[in-house]
Amino acid sequence: MKLLARTSIAAAALLISGVAAAGTIAGLVNTGAGLAAGSTDTHYTYSVSGGDYTGLSGSGVVSNSNVDPFPSWLANTASSSWLIPTADQSINYSSSESSTFTWSLNFDLTGYDLSSASITGRWASDNSGVLLLNGTVISTILGNGYNTWTNFSGINSALTTGKNTLSFVVTDDASATYNYTGLRVEFASATANLGTPLVTPAVPEPESYAMMLAGLAALGFLARRRRD
Missing domain, CATH: 2.60.120 (Jelly Rolls)
Known part of the structure; x- marks a missing residue:
């Protein structure tokens, strides 16, 4: 599984973790x-x-x-x-x-x-x-x-x-x-x-999204260099 895919799944799990039945x-x-x-x-x-x-x-x-x-x-x-x-x-x-x-x-x-x-x-x-x-x-x-x-x-x-x-x-x-x-x-x-409610993370600011994307790009670059 690619790093980006793993990261996306983890982020999605984090976003829905605050939902209680x-x-x-x-x-x-x-x-x-x-x-x-x-x-x-x-x-x-x-x-x-x-x-x-x-x-x-x-x-x-x-x-x-x-x-x-x-x-x-x-x-x-x-x-x-x-x-x-x-x-x-x-x-x-x-x-x-x-x-x-x-x-x-x-x-x-x-x-x-x-x-x-x-x-x-x-x-x-x-x-x-x-x-x-x-x-x-x-x-x-x-x-x-x-x-x-x-x-x-x-x-x-x-x-x-x-x-x-x-x-x-x-x-x-x-x-x-x-x-x-x-x-x-x-x-x-x-x-x-049911159960103790989990805290839903706050929605990131635009600057946070930019930093996140930059970080993902850097990780992707490092992963490609290792494969090369």
């Missing part, structure tokens, strides 16, 4: 995705403080869209469904005192370039809610958040290498009569480059 972040899944009503979604866990069921904990259960509180809640779709605390959809968890449900979703960013991560989506809650990433507030829902979506994005600054936790803190307002609580989450993007 993008991958989907595992663990960031929509609530109830692919699950039938009454199924347990083990991705989302919860714990309760206050209200009638303080201390209760477990994994979310996919709601039944054929009974109350539907159609007041956003309709379940093939993309996501509402999660409720237990299979009994009629339980009033806050008959005389408001309760707080902290829903958690864990995901791992080991091996990802955090600066390239893109995590966006939308969520809904009954009643109000606060979304936190590793303790940092990302989004809030004021009042009744069960009949419209609230978008979230721009959470890169709170990410950390290794385990990360999204916490959906939902307040179930006290009511002695008609009362339900639940969570709905859909992700629009959840990607990041």
